Amino acid sequence: MRGMLAAALLAAGTSAVAQAPLSDAVRDGAAAVRDRALEDNHAHATLTSLLTEVGPRFAGTHGDQAAVAWGLRALRAAGLENVRAESVEVPRWVRGHIAVEITAPYPQSLVAVALGGSVGTPEGGIEAPVLMVADLDELRTLPEATIAGKIVFFNKRMERREDGAGYGQTVPARSQGPSEAAARGAVGVVIRSVGTSDERVAHTGGTRYKEGVARIPAASLSNPDADTLARQLATGRQVTLSMDLGARALSPGRSANVIGELRGRGPNADEIVLLGAHLDSWDITPGAHDDGAGVAIVTEVARLLAAERRRPPGRTVRVVLFANEEFGLSGARAYAAAREDNIARHAIAIEADAGGGRVWGMRSGVAESALPAVEQIHALLAPLGIERLGNDGTGGADLIPMREAGVPTMDLRHDMRVYFDVHHTMNDTLSKIDPDELTQSVAAYAAFAYAAAYGGVDFGRHPGVSNEGD
Numbered sequence: 092m093r094g095m096l097a098a099a100l101l102a103a104g105t106s107a108v109a110q111a112p113l114s115d116a117v118r119d120g121a122a123a124v125r126d127r128a129l130e131d132n133h134a135h136a137t138l139t140s141l142l143t144e145v146g147p148r149f150a151g152t153h154g155d156q157a158a159v160a161w162g163l164r165a166l167r168a169a170g171l172e173n174v175r176a177e178s179v180e181v182p183r184w185v186r187g188h189i190a191v192e193i194t195a196p197y198p199q200s201l202v203a204v205a206l207g208g209s210v211g212t213p214e215g216g217i218e219a220p221v222l223m224v225a226d227l228d229e230l231r232t233l234p235e236a237t238i239a240g241k242i243v244f245f246n247k248r249m250e251r252r253e254d255g256a257g258y259g260q261t262v263p264a265r266s267q268g269p270s271e272a273a274a275r276g277a278v279g280v281v282i283r284s285v286g287t288s289d290e291r292v293a294h295t296g297g298t299r300y301k302e303g304v305a306r307i308p309a310a311s312l313s314n315p316d317a318d319t320l321a322r323q324l325a326t327g328r329q330v331t332l333s334m335d336l337g338a339r340a341l342s343p344g345r346s347a348n349v350i351g352e353l354r355g356r357g358p359n360a361d362e363i364v365l366l367g368a369h370l371d372s373w374d375i376t377p378g379a380h381d382d383g384a385g386v387a388i389v390t391e392v393a394r395l396l397a398a399e400r401r402r403p404p405g406r407t408v409r410v411v412l413f414a415n416e417e418f419g420l421s422g423a424r425a426y427a428a429a430r431e432d433n434i435a436r437h438a439i440a441i442e443a444d445a446g447g448g449r450v451w452g453m454r455s456g457v458a459e460s461a462l463p464a465v466e467q468i469h470a471l472l473a474p475l476g477i478e479r480l481g482n483d484g485t486g487g488a489d490l491i492p493m494r495e496a497g498v499p500t501m502d503l504r505h506d507m508r509v510y511f512d513v514h515h516t517m518n519d520t521l522s523k524i525d526p527d528e529l530t531q532s533v534a535a536y537a538a539f540a541y542a543a544a545y546g547g548v549d550f551g552r553h554p555g556v557s558n559e560g561d
Contacts, residue, residue, distance in 0.1 A: 098559075112464035112548060118467065121468075133391055141161060144370070177232045184338070186209075186337070206269070210338060210339070217333065220333065223324050230243065238275040244280075244324075258507075267298075271276060278307055286514055286516065289435040348411055361436055363438060366393065367441065368412055368443045369416030369529040377520055388529070434496045443503070443536060450475065454482075456485060456554060458499070468538070497552040503535050
């Protein structure tokens with residue numbers, strides 16, 4: 092394996108090495124930690140521990156509290172310093188019971204889950220005719236009189252793609268659909284699951300209600316059940332649906348960002364290379380891919396780098412396990428707000444939040460002056476079968492507040508063809524993780540983290556942020 096990697100590295104990295112922004116010692120060290128990750132990787136064991144000892148960990152629940160305690164233990168065991176939990180206020184919501192049924196013309200019960208944040212129905216539920224649309228664009232073309240008093244059914248199927256692009260094309264119906272429909276007089280919303288599985292398992296996820304618009308109950312149907320509803324509508328007969336949801340909001344609670352560091356040594360020690368993942372999951376799932384795999388990846392990278400104590404990094408490596416990504420980015424916003432005055436200390440940030448599938452692409456979000464160094468970093472990843480993509484990377488969701496403040500980012504793109512079969516469903520379990528693909532992912536993140544922490548490259552500002560006024 093080492094010989095094959097060395098040959099591939101030489102072939103892939105010749106042109107980049109000629110630019111020489113990274114020293115030979117840094118490149119050799121990054122390659123060594125990459126290779127060690129392939130041979131001695133504890134990520135699957137870490138993920139097994141999280142899912143066995145904690146399980147579902149929705150914001151503000153007992154599972155969330157258990158996850159914070161687990162995260163503190165895991166980062167300490169990985170050899171990190173200054174391990175702590177920074178308190179974060181989080182919203183709380185419970186989904187309660189749910190029953191969704193076609194009541195006419197051909198009565199059938201449907202498999203459904205409430206969308207995260209949905210309101211409940213009045214006692215006894217609601218019943219109304221169904222209006223089917225593909226997406227928000229179609230809804231907006233219809234007169235309000237056509238929508239008023241209806242349960243709107245968004246019926247656009249997600250496309251299976253390696254890059255996961257089908258998600259962005261369909262998820263607006265989940266996040267915006269209930270408010271858009273309510274603004275036009277709808278009394279409820281059901282959507283086809285924003286996922287690719289043909290099993291009778293429904294996909295949850297957050298919805299956002301607009302201020303000043305009525306809040307109506309919203310649920311997601313499994314793909315087979317969405318097919319059933321669509322077939323009945325295709326008969327041309329009026330179809331009516333009943334919805335009975337017990338969802339409700341509670342008062343805010345507390346969670347925490349779990350943070351640990353490998354302190355840098357030298358003149359750049361106060362600069363930070365941030366490795367992020369989110370610790371929470373939805374309430375119905377153990378969240379193996381989303382985002383247990385990410386937690387395992389960054390924890391294992393930290394362990395690998397901590398083993399390099401004979402030569403500490405020049406920059407501080409900071410692992411952040413963010414609170415409540417799923418239901419509002421509470422941890423991400425709190426982390427950035429607490430560091431508003433010194434956010435520029437973050438040299439670069441990366442988040443593992445795309446499952447445990449193999450990494451196939453690397454996309455940067457750095458200043459143009461840093462691109463030669465990025466090409467060298469890619470040369471370290473190329474032997475793992477990773478393509479070089481563009482410089483329009485945005486980082487994970489938890490990096491949004493930092494990216495908006497100019498922090499440069501790196502994206503490692505995972506194969507997501509299977510990910511959306513289980514994403515946000517009860518089927519996101521340990522058995523869906525391929526240990527070999529998880530190992531390859533760790534190797535990729537480890538090589539990047541080593542190069543960023545030991546190489547001293549100035550990654551500049553994120554290219555999507557204006558430099559005016561600097």
